[in-house]
Amino acid sequence: MSPQIIFQIVLLFFVLVTIHEWGHYYFAKRAGILVREFAIGFGPKLFSFKRGETRYTLRLLPVGGFVRMAGEDPEIVHVQQGQTVAVRLQDNVVTHLYLDQLDQRSEVVIGTVDKIDLEKDLQIRLFTGPEEEGTTETLRVHPQAMMVTRGKETQIAPWDRQFGSKTVGQRALSIFAGPFMNFILAFVLFVTVMFLAGMPTNVKIERVEPNSPAMKAGLMPGDIIKTVNNTAVGASTTKLTGMIGQSPDQSMNWIVLRGGKETNISVTPAKNDEGRILVGIGLSADKRNTSFGExxxxxxxxxxxxxxxxxxxxxxxxxxxxxxxxxxxxxxxxxxxxxxxxxxxxxxxxxxxxxxxxxxxxxxxxxxxxxxxxxxxxxxxxxxxxxxxxxxxxxxxxxxxxxxxxxxxxxxxxxxxxxxxxxx
Known part of the structure; x- marks a missing residue:
C-alpha cells in the first residue's frame, strides 16, 4: 500500500470523526457546558494538549471518538467533611484545592473541611490551626478552580456548567449536532463530486471488440452516438445498453457523429456465450463543467x-x-x-x-x-x-x-x- 493511499485512509477517518465530535463540542460550548475532553479514538493516549478548558487527545484505537462533558460522568473526587486539604488563594478566592501531598505544597492554607459546596454556593469552610485554638473561615471558590490529586488537575464544574443543568432542548441539540455535521459534510462532498466528475454531454464509443457486430457494422472508436431508432441517446449509457438488450438479432438504425458529420449505420445485436445481448463496444462520455445548480x-x-x-x-x-x-x-x-x-x-x-x-x-x-x-x-x-x-x-x-x-x-x-x- 503506497504512502499516499495510507494518508488518504487516515485522513478520511480523521475528518469524519472530527467533524462529528466538533458538532457535539461546538453546541455544548454554546450552551455553556464545560467540555473536559475532545478525543479522536479510544484507549490509551498517543498525543494530548490542553487549550483553554478543554484537553484535546488522539487515542490509540481508531474506532470513533468522544466529547466528555462535565456532569456526564462522576470524574471528580468528592471532598468529605472532616477531610484535611490544602487550598491556594488569590485575592482571598480559592483557585486550587489539593487533596494529597499536603506537606509538599507551598503558599497554601491547610485545614479541615467543615463544609464544602463546589456546585452551587461555591464555598468551602475550613477549620485551621490547633484543635483548641484554631479558627473557622469561609472561603469563596473560583468557578474555574482546579482540584489536584495524584498529580492530576481537574477543573471543578459548577452546576450551571454541567450537562444536566441545561434544558432538554440544549442537551438534545448538543447530541444531535454530531450526526447533523456528518449530514452537512456528506452533502458538501456529494456536491463536490458533481464538480469533480463533470456533466456528461453525449455517449462516445471508446473501443470496438474484434469480430463483433459493431465492427461488422462499421462502428469506430471516437464515434459519438446521437440517436438509435430515432430515439436520442443523450448522455445516458444506461439508456443505450437498455435499448441494445431489448433488440436481440434485430437491426437497429444508429446515427453517429464522426469527424463532424452524421453517419447512418445499421447494427444488429447478438447474444454472446453467456447469453448477454451485446454489440461489442466500450462506452465513455464526453463531459463539460458542472454548474452550481446542477x-x-x-x-x-x-x-x-x-x-x-x-x-x-x-x-x-x-x-x-x-x-x-x-x-x-x-x-x-x-x-x-x-x-x-x-x-x-x-x-x-x-x-x-x-x-x-x-x-x-x-x-x-x-x-x-x-x-x-x-x-x-x-x-x-x-x-x-x-x-x-x-x-x-x-x-x-x-x-x-x-x-x-x-x-x-x-x-x-x-x-x-x-x-x-x-x-x-
Whole structure:
C-alpha cells in the first residue's frame, strides 16, 4: 500500500470523526457546558494538549471518538467533611484545592473541611490551626478552580456548567449536532463530486471488440452516438445498453457523429456465450463543467439515493436478512477505502460522502451508547417532566457500548479470516 493511499485512509477517518465530535463540542460550548475532553479514538493516549478548558487527545484505537462533558460522568473526587486539604488563594478566592501531598505544597492554607459546596454556593469552610485554638473561615471558590490529586488537575464544574443543568432542548441539540455535521459534510462532498466528475454531454464509443457486430457494422472508436431508432441517446449509457438488450438479432438504425458529420449505420445485436445481448463496444462520455445548480441538485439526488440504500441495509439487519460476511469492520473499511482511493479523487470523495452519511444515520439509531439512544432518554425526560435515573441510563449505555465492541471484534476477526482466504 503506497504512502499516499495510507494518508488518504487516515485522513478520511480523521475528518469524519472530527467533524462529528466538533458538532457535539461546538453546541455544548454554546450552551455553556464545560467540555473536559475532545478525543479522536479510544484507549490509551498517543498525543494530548490542553487549550483553554478543554484537553484535546488522539487515542490509540481508531474506532470513533468522544466529547466528555462535565456532569456526564462522576470524574471528580468528592471532598468529605472532616477531610484535611490544602487550598491556594488569590485575592482571598480559592483557585486550587489539593487533596494529597499536603506537606509538599507551598503558599497554601491547610485545614479541615467543615463544609464544602463546589456546585452551587461555591464555598468551602475550613477549620485551621490547633484543635483548641484554631479558627473557622469561609472561603469563596473560583468557578474555574482546579482540584489536584495524584498529580492530576481537574477543573471543578459548577452546576450551571454541567450537562444536566441545561434544558432538554440544549442537551438534545448538543447530541444531535454530531450526526447533523456528518449530514452537512456528506452533502458538501456529494456536491463536490458533481464538480469533480463533470456533466456528461453525449455517449462516445471508446473501443470496438474484434469480430463483433459493431465492427461488422462499421462502428469506430471516437464515434459519438446521437440517436438509435430515432430515439436520442443523450448522455445516458444506461439508456443505450437498455435499448441494445431489448433488440436481440434485430437491426437497429444508429446515427453517429464522426469527424463532424452524421453517419447512418445499421447494427444488429447478438447474444454472446453467456447469453448477454451485446454489440461489442466500450462506452465513455464526453463531459463539460458542472454548474452550481446542477451540482446542488445532483448532489442532493445522490444523497437521497445513498440514504435509501443505507436504510435498506439497516432494514435487512433489523429483520435478520444477513450473514456475518455481509458485515464489515475496520479492516474491511480500510480495504474498501483503499480501492476507492486508488480509483481517483472523484471516487474517493464519493466514498467519503457515503461514509459520512452512514456515520450520521448509524449514530441516530436508538442503540444504547449511540447518540440516538441518548436522544430517546431525553425524549422520555421531556414527556415525564423529570430525567431518567442517571445510574440506570449509564448502565444501559455501558452495556450497549460493550455489545458494540464485541460485535466490532467479531466482524474484525471475520474480515481478517476473509482476507486470508482471499490470499490463499
Amino acid at each position: 451540482a446542488f441538485s445532483g448532489g442532493w439526488d445522490n444523497m437521497k439515493l445513498a440514504t435509501q440504500q443505507i436504510l435498506l441495509g439497516f432494514k435487512k439487519l433489523l429483520f435478520g436478512q444477513f450473514t456475518l460476511d455481509d458485515l464489515g469492520g475496520p479492516v474491511m473499511m480500510v480495504e474498501v477505502t483503499k480501492q476507492h482511493a486508488s480509483a481517483g479523487l472523484a471516487q474517493y470523495t464519493f466514498w467519503a460522502a457515503v461514509l459520512s452519511l452512514y456515520l450520521g444515520i448509524f449514530n441516530l439509531l436508538p442503540i444504547p451508547a449511540l447518540d440516538g439512544s441518548r436522544l430517546v432518554f431525553l425524549g422520555f425526560e421531556a414527556v415525564r417532566g423529570r430525567p431518567v435515573d442517571p445510574n440506570r441510563e449509564s448502565l444501559v449505555h455501558f452495556i450497549g457500548f460493550a455489545a458494540l465492541m464485541l460485535l466490532m471484534i467479531a466482524v474484525t476477526y471475520n474480515d481478517i479470516v476473509r482476507l486470508i482466504r482471499g490470499e490463499g
